[in-house]
Amino acid sequence: MALTKMTSTIIFTHTSSSSPSSSTSRLICFNNTKLQKLQKLTISHYRRSNPVPISISSRGFSTTIITHCSSSSSTTATQVNNETSANVIDGKRVAKDIREEIAVEITRMKEAIGIVPGLAVILVGDRKDSATYVRNKKKACDSVGINSYEVRLAESSTEEEVINHISKFNDDASVHGILVQLPLPSHMDEQNVLNAVCIEKDVDGFHPLNIGRLAMRGREPLFVPCTPKGCIELLHRYDIPIKGKRAVVIGRSNIVGMPAALLLQREDATVSIVHSRTKNPEEIVRQADIIISAVGQPNMVRGSWVKPGAVLIDVGINPVEDQGSPRGYRLVGDICYEEASKVASAITPVPGGVGPMTIAMLLSNTLLSAKRIHNFR
Numbered sequence: 001m002a003l004t005k006m007t008s009t010i011i012f013t014h015t016s017s018s019s020p021s022s023s024t025s026r027l028i029c030f031n032n033t034k035l036q037k038l039q040k041l042t043i044s045h046y047r048r049s050n051p052v053p054i055s056i057s058s059r060g061f062s063t064t065i066i067t068h069c070s071s072s073s074s075t076t077a078t079q080v081n082n083e084t085s086a087n088v089i090d091g092k093r094v095a096k097d098i099r100e101e102i103a104v105e106i107t108r109m110k111e112a113i114g115i116v117p118g119l120a121v122i123l124v125g126d127r128k129d130s131a132t133y134v135r136n137k138k139k140a141c142d143s144v145g146i147n148s149y150e151v152r153l154a155e156s157s158t159e160e161e162v163i164n165h166i167s168k169f170n171d172d173a174s175v176h177g178i179l180v181q182l183p184l185p186s187h188m189d190e191q192n193v194l195n196a197v198c199i200e201k202d203v204d205g206f207h208p209l210n211i212g213r214l215a216m217r218g219r220e221p222l223f224v225p226c227t228p229k230g231c232i233e234l235l236h237r238y239d240i241p242i243k244g245k246r247a248v249v250i251g252r253s254n255i256v257g258m259p260a261a262l263l264l265q266r267e268d269a270t271v272s273i274v275h276s277r278t279k280n281p282e283e284i285v286r287q288a289d290i291i292i293s294a295v296g297q298p299n300m301v302r303g304s305w306v307k308p309g310a311v312l313i314d315v316g317i318n319p320v321e322d323q324g325s326p327r328g329y330r331l332v333g334d335i336c337y338e339e340a341s342k343v344a345s346a347i348t349p350v351p352g353g354v355g356p357m358t359i360a361m362l363l364s365n366t367l368l369s370a371k372r373i374h375n376f377r
């Protein structure tokens with residue numbers, strides 16, 4: 001069933017040309033006094049002279065929409081007052097800004113020392129989604145001037161073959177980052193494979209040494225995992241304060257939830273982790289000023305789970321059937337956007353939120369690696 005498309009007003013908040021980092025603009029919702037009092041979200045345009053556009057979704061009208069937040073097959077038509085809602089945290093736009101920044105740095109490095117960063121990607125098997133991600137990563141590399149190398153192996157290949165390819169890339173001076181696309185076929189031991197990536201080229205940040213350092217006070221990982229790094233970068237670029245806030249991470253996977261919680265803690269948030277065995281998830285989530293959800297359950301987090309004014313970062317990428325869309329499905333997050341965006345002060349959309357940031361952070365880590373290996377500042 002068609003979803004009524006919400007219109008958006010794009011507001012460019014001001015920036016000061018002399019000092020973008022100190023330029024701030026107060027952004028308030030126009031027609032929800034409760035939120036006006038609660039959020040008073042200050043948006044500044046961190047490290048960029050370009051303003052980040054803040055989308056204020058449909059204001060001041062009332063309409064009937066079909067909420068797709070019900071996990072049961074029966075979707076419910078709900079009369080929703082489309083009074084103002086959260087600011088949209090535009091990951092697609094921020095990722096584009098970051099790619100532009102990276103491209104400038106890559107040109108500078110090439111001109112100064114003749115080095116071009118290289119990223120090697122190993123894809124095992126023929127999962128369609130993995131093939132799409134790898135294609136997107138290659139496109140992103142091309143767009144900023146990173147050389148990309150790709151190895152595609154059959155589903156039936158052995159762990160040893162994968163590790164042999166990793167070893168070659170470890171020894172290849174033109175490669176500064178190595179990414180093994182996950183998930184691997186079930187007959188392979190993920191740990192053995194990931195441990196084979198030399199830590200200096202572990203741009204995914206999945207090596208236990210990198211994760212271990214991330215967890216320890218006073219230690220610095222060589223690389224921070226891309227998706228959690230992208231979440232924090234979004235908060236920073238929108239000047240959303242983290243220090244002293246209550247944060248809840250939903251999900252505790254090695255690649256997203258756990259490192260996201262560690263990063264938030266490093267940023268001085270007070271962090272709780274909710275997982276599949278958590279007894280009272282709603283109650284815990286409702287206490288959060290910042291929610292990062294990485295579960296893989298479409299629309300699990302309902303509006304009633306969200307504290308008014310909270311900031312919501314939705315990592316979940318969940319395909320749900322949609323005959324109206326060309327692919328026969330569409331992507332939704334873990335958070336019920338229609339409901340939660342009416343309660344939160346800011347929210348990432350899916351698609352267009354964390355996903356593009358993950359790829360931007362991969363490029364950023366690859367550049368970082370090349371700079372470190374060649375001692376270029």
Ligand SMILES: NC(=O)C1=CN([C@@H]2O[C@H](COP(=O)(O)OP(=O)(O)OC[C@H]3O[C@@H](n4cnc5c(N)ncnc54)[C@H](OP(=O)(O)O)[C@@H]3O)[C@@H](O)[C@H]2O)C=CC1
Binds near residue numbers: 257276
């Ligand atoms: N946007 C992006 O760039 C990326 C998006 N993703 C997406 O993020 C989502 C999570 O990915 P990933 O971390 O790899 O997934 P995993 O399946 O590895 O982990 C899911 C986590 O969610 C927890 N969980 C599952 N069900 C519930 C529940 N009902 N209530 C509370 N917690 C629950 C699990 O708990 P337990 O530990 O107890 O099993 C687990 O910790 C997926 O949709 C994935 O596609 C992933 C990577 C990048």
Ligand SMILES: Nc1nc(=O)c2c([nH]1)NC[C@@H]1CN(c3ccc(C(=O)N[C@@H](CCC(=O)O)C(=O)O)cc3)C=[N+]21
Binds near residue numbers: 132180227351
């Ligand atoms: N070694 C490894 N590193 C990863 O970082 C890794 C991985 N394996 N395996 C799979 C997950 C998933 N992941 C995504 C990256 C980008 C989008 C992304 O760009 N999504 C777009 C939508 C894309 C679409 O429309 O299909 C968006 O959210 O706007 C999504 C998901 C990285 N992962």
